Amino acid sequence: MLEQQLFNALSLGSVYALFALGFTLVFGVLGVVNLSHGAVFMVGAYTALQAVTRLNVPLAGALLVAFLASGLLGLLIDVLVLRPLRARNAPHLIPMIATIGLAIAINSLAQGLFGAENLRFPAEVLPQQTLTFAGLHVTVLELGIILLSFALMAVLLLVLRGTQLGRALRAIAESPKAAALLGVNVGGLFMLTSFVAAGLGGVAGVLIGLYSNALFPLMGQPILHKGIAVIILGGMGDIRGAMLAGLFLGFAEVLSVAYIGSTMRDAVGFGLLFAVLLLRPKGLFGSTNERKV
Amino acid sequence: MEAFESFWAVYSNLVLTLGTNSLLALSIYLTLSCGMLAMANAAFMGIGAYSAALLTMNAGVSFPLALAGGMAAPAVVALLIGGPTLRLSGVYLAMATLAFGEVVRIFIINTEAWTGGALGVNGIPPLTAWWHVALGLVLACLVLALLRRSKVGRAFEAIKLDETAAGLMGIDVNAYKMLAFVLGAMLAGLAGALNAHLTFFIGPNEYGFDRGVEILTMTILGGINGLMGPISGAVILTLLPELLRGLADFRNVFNGLILVLIVLFLPRGLWDPARLRGWLGRRS
Numbered sequence: 001m002l003e004q005q006l007f008n009a010l011s012l013g014s015v016y017a018l019f020a021l022g023f024t025l026v027f028g029v030l031g032v033v034n035l036s037h038g039a040v041f042m043v044g045a046y047t048a049l050q051a052v053t054r055l056n057v058p059l060a061g062a063l064l065v066a067f068l069a070s071g072l073l074g075l076l077i078d079v080l081v082l083r084p085l086r087a088r089n090a091p092h093l094i095p096m097i098a099t100i101g102l103a104i105a106i107n108s109l110a111q112g113l114f115g116a117e118n119l120r121f122p123a124e125v126l127p128q129q130t131l132t133f134a135g136l137h138v139t140v141l142e143l144g145i146i147l148l149s150f151a152l153m154a155v156l157l158l159v160l161r162g163t164q165l166g167r168a169l170r171a172i173a174e175s176p177k178a179a180a181l182l183g184v185n186v187g188g189l190f191m192l193t194s195f196v197a198a199g200l201g202g203v204a205g206v207l208i209g210l211y212s213n214a215l216f217p218l219m220g221q222p223i224l225h226k227g228i229a230v231i232i233l234g235g236m237g238d239i240r241g242a243m244l245a246g247l248f249l250g251f252a253e254v255l256s257v258a259y260i261g262s263t264m265r266d267a268v269g270f271g272l273l274f275a276v277l278l279l280r281p282k283g284l285f286g287s288t289n290e291r292k293v
Numbered sequence: 294m295e296a297f298e299s300f301w302a303v304y305s306n307l308v309l310t311l312g313t314n315s316l317l318a319l320s321i322y323l324t325l326s327c328g329m330l331a332m333a334n335a336a337f338m339g340i341g342a343y344s345a346a347l348l349t350m351n352a353g354v355s356f357p358l359a360l361a362g363g364m365a366a367p368a369v370v371a372l373l374i375g376g377p378t379l380r381l382s383g384v385y386l387a388m389a390t391l392a393f394g395e396v397v398r399i400f401i402i403n404t405e406a407w408t409g410g411a412l413g414v415n416g417i418p419p420l421t422a423w424w425h426v427a428l429g430l431v432l433a434c435l436v437l438a439l440l441r442r443s444k445v446g447r448a449f450e451a452i453k454l455d456e457t458a459a460g461l462m463g464i465d466v467n468a469y470k471m472l473a474f475v476l477g478a479m480l481a482g483l484a485g486a487l488n489a490h491l492t493f494f495i496g497p498n499e500y501g502f503d504r505g506v507e508i509l510t511m512t513i514l515g516g517i518n519g520l521m522g523p524i525s526g527a528v529i530l531t532l533l534p535e536l537l538r539g540l541a542d543f544r545n546v547f548n549g550l551i552l553v554l555i556v557l558f559l560p561r562g563l564w565d566p567a568r569l570r571g572w573l574g575r576r577s
Contacts (some may be wrong), residue, residue, distance in 0.1 A: 097510065105549030105550045232392075
């Protein structure tokens, strides 16, 4: 039974990690707490649903469409809202509030267009098979969610660690000004980061939509709150930290539901978050947290 | 007079909500004016609402006493969590206080015996009269205006501009931050207590993330260059959904976009005395 729970936790945690990854990437590189990330996540889920139901796109294609659509939305947000604020050198709080406004607008646009009720992926597009090995029942869907999440995270980590592009991004995270002086195309990489982060958020939206099979306009809000918990647990802007913390939150939630009770599910994440902020504000895995004067 | 009575019958709730929302906006203005982005005000409002409602319903105390209880309870909680929380700065403080809000919400849901859990508290006596709200708002403005002109207000201003420099000038930064935090909690609690006795029903989800964001939005929209800023922000954001009613499902789209546009084009908020003076021809 425990193995079964652990497997469920792994699939939930991997999606949390994927969502938080984009969130923390934007914070690390752009220095912005992008509170529209939950809305972008919802847009990804709805785009995939539309692609599947209206255009009969297969699921894999729908994932790609969702990645592109939410990525473009992220890009648009960067160009139209975040860039002017950057140019003005606005304090932290300001882009946060602007993205709150965007989230409100996007969420209620979805509500106006698609209604507030839960929508579902049609049963025939979901893989139905169940594999059994070593007494463990594994749906192909969950397995796919885990594999896709980990594959995307691995690609991102490899790019950040091993390529020229990754070095440039890490340089910007250190100091955009210094990176620009060294010839890094900071504006372009900001746009690329926004695109990729939002795209990953959109894919996470599709995956959660498949996992719980319930899409609703405000579906991004609970995961946004969890994402906040995850990136703080992992250390703000820390990619690996966000991955580990996302998985950790998945495990903590599933196990607390299994062994304590379902009402404590959300308390776990935020209780942990509160404790971590008070005891170790740099995050569980973070190492740098200098205070700028 | 008859026209007024029919107006009041329909809109009294809206008008009184203007008042309680203004109190909420002022409560977050207090911490912002001390340079802290603390987002616990929705939670403090909830603590105030629950304490006051349970006092009038279960303990049978008089309304003024219940209001006092609704202010005291969040103040005590603010004192308790302020110590460790206010060490954090910037985004971290915002996140910690948001997380605290979720903890409060979940606490309320899980203490069903007292708070009715997720179902909330029903049948709160409608004791709030218009003059309670008006008096509360006037008193709050008076206290805040006096505070602004006093040593305390100048200390807040100094801390907001540069915490380290303020500390070096001999200002007890931690004590003043705590003062702003606790006073803000009391104001939010008062708003919650008044609001609870206005709406008949309170539930844990009314005091979550969205409410916190709404409070912050009102204040930022109005600007924090004076007391009129938060109040005008609260009035606009409370009336806007009513004015946009014709847009039905899409009205929040405009709500959100207006917020974005204000942030982009009016960085100091709507109430900006310097700009107003500029418009009215230099009268300094």
